[in-house]
Amino acid sequence: MPQSLSKVYVHITFSTKNRQNLIDDSIEASLYEYIGGICKGLECNSVKVGGHKNHIHVLCILSRKVAQMKLLEEIKKRSSKWVKTKGQSYSNFYWQDGYGIFSINPTETDKVIDYIQEQDKHHKHKSFQDEFRAFLKKYKVEYDERYVWD
Secondary structure (H helix, E strand, O other): OOOOOOOEEEEEEEEEHHHOOOOOOOOHHHHHHHHHHHHHHOOOOEEEEEEEOOEEEEEEEEOOOOOHHHHHHHHHHHHHHHHHOOOHHHOOOOEOOOOEEEEEOHHHHHHHHHHHHOHHHHOOOOOHHHHHHHHHHHOOOOOOHHHHOO
């Protein structure tokens, strides 16, 4: 086959360091837009970026030219530096070291988009930790609780 074709949807989520509520109204929308731009620059076009006070969700199409690890490294590094330019109150803004990345069936993208859009509703009743554990269970990811949060 002379042509390489790929369309792999991934749902990425990660939190601020120590799950601090640092994503406030003054940066929230522009942060999501900035992260979408980082994805686009890496040819991993974002479908939806959103989150809540202490974490991010990204639904994007993974480029066949970019490794998952590189995508996450660039999103976190560039966006963290960008947030720190938004004022003194963000000088200690950092992302957690780890992340979750899960493949999404193309027929499920609308559900994931809705899920990302409804983050404020979800987190009236569920913490990020509980949300993340649910993803790990749904995608049958084995993990050791001792190493997920620190």
